[in-house]
Amino acid sequence: MSSLLDRIKDRSANVVVIGAGYVGLPLAVEIAKAGFTVTAYDRSGEKVSAINAGRSYIEDVPTSIVGPLVADKKLGASTDPDVLSKADAVIICVPTPLNKTKDPDNSFILDAADMMVSRMHPQQLVVLESTTFPGFTREVLLPKLSSSGLKVDKDFFIAFSPERVDPGNQRFQTKNTPKVLGASSPAGLEHAVALYRHFIDTVVPVSSTDTAEMVKLLENTFRAVNIGLVNEVAIMCGRLGLDTWEVIEAAASKPFGFMPFYPGPGLGGHCIPIDPLYLSWKLKTLKYNARFINLADEINSAMPEVVVVKVSDALNERGKAVRGSKILICGMTYKKDIDDVRESPALDILELLHRRGAEVAYADRHAPSIRLDGGSLQSVSLDSVGEYDCVVIATDHSDVDYRTLVERSKLAVDPRNATKGFRRDYAQKIVTL
Numbered sequence: 001m002s003s004l005l006d007r008i009k010d011r012s013a014n015v016v017v018i019g020a021g022y023v024g025l026p027l028a029v030e031i032a033k034a035g036f037t038v039t040a041y042d043r044s045g046e047k048v049s050a051i052n053a054g055r056s057y058i059e060d061v062p063t064s065i066v067g068p069l070v071a072d073k074k075l076g077a078s079t080d081p082d083v084l085s086k087a088d089a090v091i092i093c094v095p096t097p098l099n100k101t102k103d104p105d106n107s108f109i110l111d112a113a114d115m116m117v118s119r120m121h122p123q124q125l126v127v128l129e130s131t132t133f134p135g136f137t138r139e140v141l142l143p144k145l146s147s148s149g150l151k152v153d154k155d156f157f158i159a160f161s162p163e164r165v166d167p168g169n170q171r172f173q174t175k176n177t178p179k180v181l182g183a184s185s186p187a188g189l190e191h192a193v194a195l196y197r198h199f200i201d202t203v204v205p206v207s208s209t210d211t212a213e214m215v216k217l218l219e220n221t222f223r224a225v226n227i228g229l230v231n232e233v234a235i236m237c238g239r240l241g242l243d244t245w246e247v248i249e250a251a252a253s254k255p256f257g258f259m260p261f262y263p264g265p266g267l268g269g270h271c272i273p274i275d276p277l278y279l280s281w282k283l284k285t286l287k288y289n290a291r292f293i294n295l296a297d298e299i300n301s302a303m304p305e306v307v308v309v310k311v312s313d314a315l316n317e318r319g320k321a322v323r324g325s326k327i328l329i330c331g332m333t334y335k336k337d338i339d340d341v342r343e344s345p346a347l348d349i350l351e352l353l354h355r356r357g358a359e360v361a362y363a364d365r366h367a368p369s370i371r372l373d374g375g376s377l378q379s380v381s382l383d384s385v386g387e388y389d390c391v392v393i394a395t396d397h398s399d400v401d402y403r404t405l406v407e408r409s410k411l412a413v414d415p416r417n418a419t420k421g422f423r424r425d426y427a428q429k430i431v432t433l
């Protein structure tokens with residue numbers, strides 16, 4: 001029988017991707033496009049049925065690409081963990097959220113590993129892609145997989161490769177975004193690099209799984225801290241009566257030593273608000289207080305409240321209270337042109353206004369309904385904006401005509417700078433950060 005490395009090299013290796021979400025589905029599609037036979041193993045019967053019907057449920061992955069791969073039997077999906085028994089390579093892409101006390105919740109990875117242990121066999125490569133704290137692959141996942149009785153670097157290889165998906169990014173997608181890879185040994189790295197080179201244009205090997213884990217957390221902490229800084233700059237500009245965006249744009253004319261970040265209503269999505277807290281949690285166990293991360297989290301988490309105060313003050317100036325006012329949230333997803341509402345600051349704004357007694361509705365073509373208080377809320381049409389006392393531009397989707405929106409509105413609060421080009425024309429009814 002040929003070796004695992006040979007099977008990886010000649011693309012005859014069977015690949016199973018655990019978790020076919022925002023990260024796992026695009027990855028599975030890319031691996032299948034490279035000529036491997038890929039099975040997406042997911043707990044969700046709905047997602048599995050969609051894939052097997054050749055249908056994508058993720059905006060960045062066109063159904064026109066999934067359909068032919070499924071028809072050619074290069075891509076399939078299953079809820080049956082026994083598909084793991086036939087895998088040469090297993091790539092884990094399950095969620096890694098925070099629990100209620102904002103500590104890492106690695107239970108999804110551990111559940112996935114539980115499914116794997118009894119189904120592991122010699123000559124396997126396991127790659128974790130879910131974001132986690134430095135040391136997790138080596139200290140937690142490896143002992144769990146070793147409980148199968150198989151020996152790492154002899155029977156199986158283990159690697160970590162952080163995901164860098166940027167939903168909605170038209171230029172950089174899975175294939176052309178360079179990918180960092182660390183493994184438990186040079187042989188493990190050789191196997192993992194050989195696999196990933198088939199479907200990722202640039203692979204960046206590093207010395208260990210711990211390093212690869214830390215790379216991801218540096219990237220996301222860098223963003224969280226810089227966004228925290230610029231959100232505080234926005235608060236300071238507000239006090240000084242300055243236009244934050246004008247200040248940032250002018251600073252960005254400096255051709256070196258400055259990189260623009262932009263303020264907004266708060267962080268959202270599965271990465272920036274969450275991942276840095278994996279790092280600060282790990283450092284807490286080593287008796288170190290990660291101050292930049294904690295401060296950025298404090299500032300960024302307070303931004304929805306800052307927006308609500310802007311709404312409240314602007315209504316007050318018009319002789320109105322938040323209680324009883326009709327407020328429309330324009331855009332509910334956590335950033336523009338995507339369909340993901342996870343951790344979206346728009347949800348916090350909606351809830352904070354609702355708690356203060358406002359009558360709140362939202363409009364977002366990308367999120368036709370959202371879960372709220374155990375029930376659901378449906379998106380309304382933006383055409384009704386004139387019926388509201390205030391519209392909050394919480395997400396600046398590209399398919400909205402903001403000039404018309406403002407023209408029809410009584411008051412617009414714009415923490416996204418969506419009204420950039422024409423703010424002066426409507427100075428009386430636009431409020432920014």
Ligand SMILES: NC(=O)c1ccc[n+]([C@@H]2O[C@H](COP(=O)([O-])OP(=O)(O)OC[C@H]3O[C@@H](n4cnc5c(N)ncnc54)[C@H](O)[C@@H]3O)[C@@H](O)[C@H]2O)c1
Binds near residue numbers: 022024044108131164
């Ligand atoms: N979404 C992003 O933009 C992004 C970017 C970079 C990194 N990441 C990281 O990638 C990981 C996955 O994130 P995502 O956004 O794809 O999550 P997701 O929620 O979109 O998808 C996860 C999938 O895993 C499935 N699942 C959960 N537990 C399972 C189990 N035990 N067995 C089988 N299936 C299981 C779920 O049903 C779901 O379909 C996370 O660690 C996240 O931090 C996400």
